[in-house]
Amino acid sequence: MIQSILLWLAAILAAPFFSGLILKIKAFFGGKKGPPILINYYTLIKLFKKGSVYSNSTTFMFKLGPVISLAASVTALMFLPIAGYDPVFSFNGDVIFVLYALGLGRFFTIAAAMDTASPFEGMGAAREAYFPIICEAAMFMILIFFYRITGELQLSAYFAGSNTQSMWSSAGAPLLFIVISFFIILLTENSRVPVDDPATHLELTMIHEVMVLDHSGPDFALIELGSFCKLIFYSTIISRMILPFESAIFGFPIVMYIAGLLVVYVAVGVTESVTARYRMDKVPQFVLTSFALAFFATIITLEFVK
Amino acid sequence: MCQFFSSTFIILLGGFLSLVFARQKKFSKVIAVLFLSGGCLLGLLDAAAKLLNPAGASASFRYLDLFFLSFHVDGLSAFFLTAIFAVSLMAAIYSFHYMENEEGGIKTGVNYFFFSVLIASMALVVTAANILSFMISWEMMSLSSFFLVIYSHESAENRKAGYLYFVFTHVGAMFVLAAFGLIYGHTGSFEFAPMAGVPEAVKILIFVLSFIGFGSKAGVFPFHVWLPHAHPAAPSHISAVMSGVMIKTGIYGILRIYAILDFHTPVFGYITLIAGVISGILGVVYALGQHDIKRLLAYHSVENIGIILIGLGIGMIGAATGNPLVAVLGFAGGILHVLNHSVFKSLLFMGAGMVLHQTGTRSIDALGGLLKGMKITGTTFIIGSLAICGLPPFNGFVSEFFIYMGSFKAIPVGSISFAMSVFAIISLAVIGGLALACFTKVVGVVFQGEPRTKAAENVKENGLAMMVPMGCLAAACVIIGVFPKVFIDMALTAVQALGLDYGRVPVEPFGQITGNITFAALLFFVVVLIVMGIRSIYYKNKTTTKSGTWGCGFTQPTVKMQYTGSSYAGSILEFFSAAAPLSEEHPPIKGRFPLKTHYHSHVNDIAELHMKNVVVRPVFYLFDKLRWMQHGDIHLYIGYILLAIVLLLFFI
Numbered sequence: 001m002i003q004s005i006l007l008w009l010a011a012i013l014a015a016p017f018f019s020g021l022i023l024k025i026k027a028f029f030g031g032k033k034g035p036p037i038l039i040n041y042y043t044l045i046k047l048f049k050k051g052s053v054y055s056n057s058t059t060f061m062f063k064l065g066p067v068i069s070l071a072a073s074v075t076a077l078m079f080l081p082i083a084g085y086d087p088v089f090s091f092n093g094d095v096i097f098v099l100y101a102l103g104l105g106r107f108f109t110i111a112a113a114m115d116t117a118s119p120f121e122g123m124g125a126a127r128e129a130y131f132p133i134i135c136e137a138a139m140f141m142i143l144i145f146f147y148r149i150t151g152e153l154q155l156s157a158y159f160a161g162s163n164t165q166s167m168w169s170s171a172g173a174p175l176l177f178i179v180i181s182f183f184i185i186l187l188t189e190n191s192r193v194p195v196d197d198p199a200t201h202l203e204l205t206m207i208h209e210v211m212v213l214d215h216s217g218p219d220f221a222l223i224e225l226g227s228f229c230k231l232i233f234y235s236t237i238i239s240r241m242i243l244p245f246e247s248a249i250f251g252f253p254i255v256m257y258i259a260g261l262l263v264v265y266v267a268v269g270v271t272e273s274v275t276a277r278y279r280m281d282k283v284p285q286f287v288l289t290s291f292a293l294a295f296f297a298t299i300i301t302l303e304f305v306k
Numbered sequence: 307m308c309q310f311f312s313s314t315f316i317i318l319l320g321g322f323l324s325l326v327f328a329r330q331k332k333f334s335k336v337i338a339v340l341f342l343s344g345g346c347l348l349g350l351l352d353a354a355a356k357l358l359n360p361a362g363a364s365a366s367f368r369y370l371d372l373f374f375l376s377f378h379v380d381g382l383s384a385f386f387l388t389a390i391f392a393v394s395l396m397a398a399i400y401s402f403h404y405m406e407n408e409e410g411g412i413k414t415g416v417n418y419f420f421f422s423v424l425i426a427s428m429a430l431v432v433t434a435a436n437i438l439s440f441m442i443s444w445e446m447m448s449l450s451s452f453f454l455v456i457y458s459h460e461s462a463e464n465r466k467a468g469y470l471y472f473v474f475t476h477v478g479a480m481f482v483l484a485a486f487g488l489i490y491g492h493t494g495s496f497e498f499a500p501m502a503g504v505p506e507a508v509k510i511l512i513f514v515l516s517f518i519g520f521g522s523k524a525g526v527f528p529f530h531v532w533l534p535h536a537h538p539a540a541p542s543h544i545s546a547v548m549s550g551v552m553i554k555t556g557i558y559g560i561l562r563i564y565a566i567l568d569f570h571t572p573v574f575g576y577i578t579l580i581a582g583v584i585s586g587i588l589g590v591v592y593a594l595g596q597h598d599i600k601r602l603l604a605y606h607s608v609e610n611i612g613i614i615l616i617g618l619g620i621g622m623i624g625a626a627t628g629n630p631l632v633a634v635l636g637f638a639g640g641i642l643h644v645l646n647h648s649v650f651k652s653l654l655f656m657g658a659g660m661v662l663h664q665t666g667t668r669s670i671d672a673l674g675g676l677l678k679g680m681k682i683t684g685t686t687f688i689i690g691s692l693a694i695c696g697l698p699p700f701n702g703f704v705s706e707f708f709i710y711m712g713s714f715k716a717i718p719v720g721s722i723s724f725a726m727s728v729f730a731i732i733s734l735a736v737i738g739g740l741a742l743a744c745f746t747k748v749v750g751v752v753f754q755g756e757p758r759t760k761a762a763e764n765v766k767e768n769g770l771a772m773m774v775p776m777g778c779l780a781a782a783c784v785i786i787g788v789f790p791k792v793f794i795d796m797a798l799t800a801v802q803a804l805g806l807d808y809g810r811v812p813v814e815p816f817g818q819i820t821g822n823i824t825f826a827a828l829l830f831f832v833v834v835l836i837v838m839g840i841r842s843i844y845y846k847n848k849t850t851t852k853s854g855t856w857g858c859g860f861t862q863p864t865v866k867m868q869y870t871g872s873s874y875a876g877s878i879l880e881f882f883s884a885a886a887p888l889s890e891e892h893p894p895i896k897g898r899f900p901l902k903t904h905y906h907s908h909v910n911d912i913a914e915l916h917m918k919n920v921v922v923r924p925v926f927y928l929f930d931k932l933r934w935m936q937h938g939d940i941h942l943y944i945g946y947i948l949l950a951i952v953l954l955l956f957f958i
Contacts, residue, residue: 051848055855057756059677061688067841071834078829089829091822096710097698100738101830104697107742111688114750114869116855117675122750122869129746130878133739140735144728147714203858214856218844222837284881298728302721 007082011236012074015228016040018235018265025269026199040228047221055214057117065112066219070226072105076233081160083257084240090156098155099139102189105226106132113211120203124210127280131195131207134287135188141294142178142185148301159237164244174297179241181297183267184290186234188283190227193272195283205277235264307363309352310379310433313391314426316345321422328415338418339402339771342425346395349429353379353387357796364435373496375442378435381803382565385641385796386432386551386558389648392782393550394425396775397543400656403769404543404663417457421544423450424552431555436496437486444482444555448475448523451552454544455536467535474522474532481519485512485563500568500805509569516563517577524556526615527585528913530608534592537607538600538668542659545600549607550652554644557614561641564622565804572626572723579619579726583733586612588912590740591882594875595909598668599658599752602744603651606694609737610647614640616730617709623716623723625806631815632716634801638816639708642797646701646786650693653779657687660772661752665761670751670871673762677753680767684753686780691745693783696738699827701786704794707823710734743878751871758865788827791820872907885912 020040027034036042054062076098078088110128113121143153149167150157157163168175188195191208203210212223239260246253278286320341327334356363356379366376379387401421405414427446434440452475456468489512490496492504501509522529533553537545564574589608596602617640624632660683661676662668677684693700713730716723757763767773786793794816857863879888891906935946 048844052845052850053853054850056852057675057754057855059684059754061677061754067834067837071830071837074837075830075833089825091825093707093711093819093822094826096707097823097826100696100698100703101826103695103738103742104692107692107695107697107746110746111749111754114746115754117755117865117868118855118857118863119867119869120858122755122874125746125750126869126874126877129743129874130881133736133743133878136735136739137732140731141728144714144717144731147717151718153711153714213858217848217850218841221844222841281877281880302724 001088004082004086004088007085008077008088011077011082011232012225012229015232016044016225018261019228019231021262021265022269022272025266026273029270029273040224044221044224047216047224048218050217052215052217052219055116058115058214061108061111062115062214063219065108065115066215066222066226068108069105070222070229072101073226073229073233075101077229077236079155080233080236081156081240082236083253084160084164084244084246085253086160087156090154092152092154094154094156095143096153099136102230103132103136105230109211109223112215116214118214120210121213123204124207127196127207128211131188131283131287134284134291135185138181138185138287138291138294141291141298142181145174145178145294145298145301148298159240162244162246164240165246168244171297171301174300175241177293177297177300179238181290181293182234182238182241183264184287184293186231186238186264187268187271188287188290189234190231192268194275194278194286197277200277205280232261235261238264307365307377307379310349310363310377310387310429311365313345313349313352314429316341316348317422317426317429320345321419324418324422325415328412331411331414334411334415334418335402335405338415338422339398342398342418342422343395346391346398346425350388350391350395353384353391354796356384357381357388357799358792360799360802366435369438373438374436375439376435376497377430377433377439378498379433381799381801382558382561383432383803385800386554386644387429388796389554389645390425390428390432390551393648393652394428394547396652396656396779397547397550400546400659400772400775401541401543402771404541404659404772406769413457417454417541417544420450420453421547424454424544424547428552428555432558435498437490437498438496440498441479441483441486444479447552447555448479451475451540451544451548454548455540457541457544458539464539467532467539471532471536474529478519478522478529481515481522482559483519485516485519488512488515489566498562498566500566502568506569506571509567510571510573513563513567513574514577517560517581520556520559520563521581522556523559524553524611525585525608526556526581526611527588527608528917530585530589530611531911531914531917533608534596534601534604534911537604537655538598542600542655542662545603545659546652546655549604549655550648553607553611554648557611557618557640557644561618561804564618568805570622570626570806572623575619575622575624575626576722576726577619578615578622579730582612582615582617582619583729584612585609586616586737587733587740588885590737590744591879591886592909592911594740594744594747595879595886595888595907597670597871599661599670599748600655600668602670602748603654603658606654606741606744607647607651609741610643610651610694613706613709613734613737614643614647616640616734617643617705617712619726620709620712620716620730621801623719623726624712627716627719627723629716629719630806632712632719633806634798634816635708635712635715637801637804637806638794638797639705639712641800642708642790642793643702643705645793645797646693646705646783649701649779649782649786650690653686653690653776653783654694656772656776656779657683657690660767660769660776663769663772664765664767667759667761670748672759673752674755674758674865674868675753676757676762676765679765680753682773683767683776686776687753688749689780689783691749693787695741695745697742698823699784699787699830701783701790701793704787704790704820704823706734706738708794708819711819740878743875747871747874751869751874755868756865758868758870788824788831789820790823791817794820879909886910887912887915
């Protein structure tokens with residue numbers, strides 16, 4: 001338990017570092033030096049020191065948005081096995097709760113954006129409401145896949161201990177599809193290129209960044225921390241799926257976990273450097289790819305796993 | 307049983323007295339509200355007591371010296387009674403201030419009279435123990451709600467809505483009657499008792515007929531066409547009752563027929579589940595395209611009926627394949643969703659009613675920024691929205707969680723049930739996402755941002771009698787969401803009444819599930835409190851300033867530039883354009899000094915669109931050919947009657 005809580009805290013604390021890594025990768029591809037690797041910590045500290053400016057249009061929902069979205073992300077992390085260790089909490093069906101808790105976070109992020117009466121934020125909110133619908137379908141398809149293999153509905157049954165390894169041995173080929181499918185979901189849910197471009201200077205073309213335009217100070221810091229946590233939540237899952245190795249050597253799982261995370265974050269950074277953002281109406285097709293992959297994987301398991 | 311009848315009697319008496327004293331408007335209203343709420347409270351206590359300590363009760367009366375009218379309360383009836391009386395109680399209190407603007411005391415009196423008949427007949431429908439008492443109560447319910455729908459009969463639109471409802475409810479009743487006719491024909495008894503010795507094909511036919519009949523009352527796609535017309539037409543407290551509980555009597559009918567058929571075939575499950583999936587997804591897609599807040603909520607009823615049917619379908623599949631856990635999870639989830647939907651949907655209709663009452667408009671795109679002046683309405687509406695999206699820690703999540711669990715557990719059962727489970731799970735996920743989009747639209751456009759028109763400026767809320775029920779219902783959303791144990795036990799009692807021949811339903815595993823939900827909800831609250839604590843620490847002694855919204859460099863923003871509900875939903879609707887074709891009217895801008903232009907969009911409901919060509923036109927054509935029979939000659943009419951009697955004599 002203590003170990004799990006420590007890992008959970010470590011994941012939250014390390015999340016900004018890994019997100020900073022993406023910036024470094026992008027800078028490398030752009031031939032630039034890039035910001036310091038700890039840039040996100042500096043930004044968070046700076047934001048927490050500041051006060052806030054609130055729009056006259058806003059209500060309590062605007063202040064509730066950052067709180068709920070961060071709370072949803074860190075609650076989700078509590079149920080996720082980190083580096084293969086048991087999660088802080090776990091129960092039968094927790095994965096449904098986690099997905100819906102993230103949905104709750106999304107509701108409040110959108111509501112906070114709509115609170116400002118800004119047309120740009122409304123536009124971002126509409127997209128934030130749209131794309132995750134398909135993501136959610138893909139997520140549940142993946143869940144069906146996991147359920148077919150393990151017969152369980154909890155995250156620890158998929159990613160703790162040797163469970164991931166036994167999934168590979170019973171349905172390795174389809175699991176490859178799942179990894180790719182999940183990577184697409186990661187890109188979509190965390191507003192990365194090619195779905196969203198966090199670095200663009202045009203508010204019109206952004207999704208997540210435009211929704212938080214009006215937040216400032218500690219509120220904005222909570223939002224940033226929340227999105228770092230969300231990204232590490234998805235990355236942890238992929239990290240475990242690609243490097244599920246177990247060994248008795250002390251610290252081995254942690255090393256594997258960090259190596260996996262590095263792979264995922266570097267992949268995100270490389271994707272962001274070499275591809276352009278899709279036109280908004282092409283995004284659904286991209287996200288549907290992940291659903292199709294997960295669907296095929298599940299169909300294949302019909303033969304593999306009786 | 308005595309308490310039940312006295313509560314129905316008090317309700318009916320209240321309606322009658324209100325009609326008698328209709329000229330003294332204030333007095334008649336006070337009497338009506340007192341009697342109605344008193345009767346509902348009595349009935350609610352009785353029903354809840356029966357659910358917590360399961361005990362059946364029956365009563366039977368002789369009618370016309372020929373038939374018996376018998377009534378029976380079992381777990382299933384008691385569960386529906388709880389929902390009916392709870393929502394009616396809230397609606398009765400709400401109506402006290404909602405009806406204050408209405409002129410004419412007579413009209414108010416008539417409204418209360420039919421309202422009381424509606425509550426009483428709903429209660430009688432779910433307790434009826436034979437075909438006759440069921441049909442009589444069913445017709446009373448349909449007629450009283452018809453009169454409530456045409457309450458504002460001055461508007462042609464409302465009269466049309468009433469007409470549509472009248473036609474649908476009676477065609478539906480014909481199907482139900484046909485199913486009952488088959489039952490009577492094979493058993494020779496009017497009683498609702500498990501049937502034995504009836505051929506399986508007949509049982510399937512009975513199920514299909516009654517599914518269509520009850521489905522048209524419940525608002526199952528494609529028999530839902532009346533629903534988005536009738537619900538907005540009625541006064542808001544009536545919409546709350548109709549959408550919250552009246553359409554659920556259709557669900558009750560399906561369950562009751564399922565119980566008396568006593569035939570567990572997966573076919574019933576497939577029918578129910580597929581109907582549920584289609585209603586669920588299309589209901590929410592159409593809801594997303596609406597501009598009228600009450601119509602939008604009405605379409606959400608179609609969606610939630612879909613979710614309920616998915617649950618019941620999973621339950622039926624579980625029962626047919628001998629999988630008690632799947633069966634009970636599915637049925638309990640579906641039945642609990644009946645209660646949950648009645649709570650949050652009536653809450654949402656009451657919120658919409660408050661908005662309508664204070665601003666005079668139902669158009670979403672004309673509103674905005676109401677949360678600032680309407681704290682209680684806004685907050686309770688947001689809670690209702692979260693609940694209807696199925697988000698934790700609110701009640702919608704609990705029932706959806708059960709349905710999810712049931713669907714997942716049905717995966718390994720067999721190949722068809724695997725396909726059905728996948729179908730159910732994916733559509734539940736999609737419905738959840740779409741509902742979230744839809745309610746962020748409503749909350750964002752109606753309650754947040756800035757007022758878009760004059761009507762929405764400086765709106766305040768008033769009327770304690772309207773706010774108290776909203777508060778109570780919002781509290782119920784949270785309580786069921788955090789502590790679902792009691793309510794799941796109630797749903798399990800209702801499931802037991804279905805006679806699934808497993809004997810007693812094991813309560814153990816369900817206690818564990820509800821325990822987990824409670825734990826997760828409380829955990830989430832703790833995390834939120836901690837984050838709030840951290841936030842307040844960082845805001846201590848800090849200056850926060852107020853300013854305009856950042857316009858991205860644009861210095862002259864107007865409220866008209868805000869994103870509207872139509873544009874918010876636009877891209878999602880485009881994705882579903884095959885099922886929800888959008889018709890737009892937008893004269894192009896011409897010339898150097900263009901004149902004013904306008905934009906109007908309307909999402910077409912394919913059921914409504916095709917009903918005209920597929921059903922209405924052929925029926926008209928056919929009856930046009932029979933017009934010669936209607937000649938106006940009374941002698942020949944008497945001849946028809948004679949001929950009919952003589953012909954019938956051959957068959958008896």
